[in-house]
Amino acid sequence: MIDLNRQVRLREAIELFFHAYRAFTAPPDRILEARGLGRVHHRILYFVARSPGTTVTALLGVLGVSKQALNGPLRQLVEAGLVGTATGTHDKRSKLLSLTEAGSALEAELSGTQMALLEEVFTAAGPDAEQAWRALMGKLCGPG
Amino acid sequence: MIDLNRQVRLREAIELFFHAYRAFTAPPDRILEARGLGRVHHRILYFVARSPGTTVTALLGVLGVSKQALNGPLRQLVEAGLVGTATGTHDKRSKLLSLTEAGSALEAELSGTQMALLEEVFTAAGPDAEQAWRALMGKLCGPG
DNA sequence: CGATTTAGGTCAATCATGTTGACTTTATTG
């Protein structure tokens, strides 16, 4: 059995984790909401940014949603000029997705708020603390 | 403009945060899902555990959902014998909520998996790293 | 006391988001 004071400290850590994560995700959420975009749009932007030229089927795989659930949000992004499409050269059936300039700008804005937040607290805490934080978070992800 | 290598490091930190938080929330989610319970049920258990004797209206306030959205899940928890109710002594209109023994046990199980996880990585990383982690997460929550 | 407000609860309509199943078109491949 773990010491009672230790349990209190661990409960505090749970709360801390929760609130820190919420603070961390709030800025992008606000930006997206202002544009009428939701989680799926965000994930599309995220994955297309990281692997431009990806196909719809590949996106279906990573996102783990149905074709129908993807199609609406994806169409909106294309219509909004945030995602561009090109017909595949090898396989003309496939549609190659990429971010437009506007799409890249939005994606950079979303990531940017989070990078700025992290940079701020890392700077305030110092390099050793940053390294400790990274090590701990890495351990949490498991032996992967 | 932030250095490009630094940007790469910060992007890594974003991913790390995301995956660590998912790993952190996965065990309780699995336990809840096995019982057919969802997020609302979890939040009810959480808040009732931390302030036994709360009323339904108070719960509506903290959870920020509609009366109708709360009522279903709350009724299920009462019917499942996880949450107990008592009529208020001062105000007989109000219903005082508390966890039953079974409810406490489930809540302890949920928190317990997360406490065990944190204890494991804190132990592995050492007290200084733990302190750095807490300081950083606290800073992220803002000047509150 | 009587009127109003409050706590809890319910019914109904509606919206958002997701699902599965069936199907079409176009292009690739055996």
Next chain:
DNA sequence: CAATAAAGTCAACATGATTGACCTAAATCG
């Protein structure tokens, strides 16, 4: 040429949330 695969669409349905209207019982105000 036949079978398969990529993209997309239509329909039916499930879930979880919302708002609005309304009810009962209990408290409180004047």
